[in-house]
Amino acid sequence: MAVSVQSLLEDISSIEDPIEELQSLKTALLSIPVGALRDSVSGQRLDVIFALLDSNEREQVELCVDILERILTALRPSYVVQNYRSELQRGLTHPNDTVKILALTQIARAVRDPDAGTEILNNHGILHQVILCIKEEKMAVAKQAIQTLSKLSHSKSGLDKLFQSDMLKVMKDVMATSDIIRYRIYELVVEISSVSPISLGYCANSGLISQLLNELTGDDVLIRATAIEMVTSMADSQHGRQYLAQQGIMDKISNMIRGAELDPFSSxxxxxxxxxxxxxxxxxxxxxxxxxxxxxxxxxxxxxxxxxxxxxxxxxxxxxxxxxxxxxxxxxxxxxxxxxxxxxxxxxxxxxxxxxxxxxxxxxxxxxxxxxxxxxxxxxxxxxxxxxxxxSKQPMEMIRDISTQPFPELYCGALRIFIAVATQPWGQKQMMRTPGFMEFILDRSTGQTKEAKDAKFELVGAFVGSSTAAQTLGSQHYIRLKTYLKEGPYYVSAVAAVSTEGAE
Structure with missing residues (x-):
């Protein structure tokens, strides 16, 4: 199969319209397990495939991306960076978004590798271009750029490069593009700050977190709403919460809630x-x-x-x-x-x-x-x-009435309430006092969706699993519920077919 890949690469280099050969190469690559692919393609130059990316032919570009993604992912990140560093950098400025995402994905792989990561950190041009990708119109490209830089910041050297070099100025320049792009940088900073107290310190010292916190009380209510989402994400980590408390943000947000009544746009x-x-x-x-x-x-x-x-x-x-x-x-x-x-x-x-x-x-x-x-x-x-x-005056009947309406989500919602009370002795007693309730539970014809059947099965399991159920429900009902549980959520009883002799 290695010979097949090599011969296909050679064929492609000498053909003017290589679509068919690219498709054959893609098929050949997909037939090789990823584990064996590295041996099959190591040492083979992919220049011809990279060169074919410079085309206005969309199908050709996308085939090349699929081929490169398959091959590059099989190779060691250090090998990819050492041999295709300039190709990756060019990919970051390619007019096709899938090529940009391919390049960003490979760079993200590289920054997690000790050897390859060092080479990326020392490449000013690549880092600069990755940051610029945050302002790309295509959100998928911007997201991948954010993820790549976030992975880069998991090391001290990565944090130093992002926040203690001219890369910080690049980020701030990108922020000035628009409100939307500014919040993409905030998203990156919040993601980085959540990793550890040390990474939070770098972000705070950059001045970007203070800038974000100031947005909480800005004049633009939409920007304020987005800032609140970002700050909420910061509070997910303990060190993030401690920092916000030290900055008086909890009190500030509490005051904003109090003052919301006077703001016609507070909703x-x-x-x-x-x-x-x-x-x-x-x-x-x-x-x-x-x-x-x-x-x-x-x-x-x-x-x-x-x-x-x-x-x-x-x-x-x-x-x-x-x-x-x-x-x-x-x-x-x-x-x-x-x-x-x-x-x-x-x-x-x-x-x-x-x-x-x-x-x-x-x-x-x-x-x-x-x-x-x-x-x-x-x-x-x-x-x-x-x-x-x-x-309600009759809460059991009220919830059961909701479950009989022709909306699966209401049926499941109602059953979740029954599940909640089915494990509690008072709930079991009320269910037993409600006429027809046990029949409702054991009736498999109600709720025909998978979610509904699963909810009913969970309700039966809640009953049977309760330590007080056998005594409260009585042996007959308890045995029937255990049988239901044993049969499973999707059991259908066999119905004998009855034919009438001479019927038309």
């Missing part, structure tokens, strides 16, 4: 502010965040009651996120009547809101009601039962 960035604290609460502590920044919790409740679907949707997601934790449940319970009003609103949205809001409301309710076996203390069981009763 554009307010969801981002709430998401910031929601993520912070899950990572750190719901109680600590809600107590330290009461404006956040108050705004979530206010948004849940807001007629604007965008506001209500974010609030529902946040309530579910926090309420999935025991600490979050206890924080909500302390607010008394305020949260009970929110819970009633969630029930109304689940019953009669727009479909997307109904699904998000059902998901949030299921998270609020979920208790793991080790969490089922007397107090917490009493709490979830009281919340369930607030949903």
């Amino acid at each position: 554009l960035y307010l969801p981002g502010l709430v998401k910031f604290f929601g993520n912070l609460a899950i990572i750190d502590s719901p109680q600590q965040v809600c107590e330290s920044y009461p404006a956040f919790q108050n705004k979530v409740f206010e948004m849940a009651l807001d007629p604007d679907p965008a506001m209500a949707g974010v609030a529902l997601d946040t309530l579910g996120l926090l309420g999935a934790t025991v600490e979050g449940k206890q924080v909500f319970q302390k607010t008394g009547e305020t949260f009970r009003d929110v819970l009633k609103k969630m029930s109304q949205l689940a019953s009669s809101g727009a479909t997307e809001l109904r699904v998000r409301s059902l998901d949030a309710i299921s998270q609020l009601l979920t208790l793991q076996p080790e969490q089922q203390t007397e107090d917490l069981l009493a709490l979830t039962e009281s919340w369930f009763q607030l949903l």
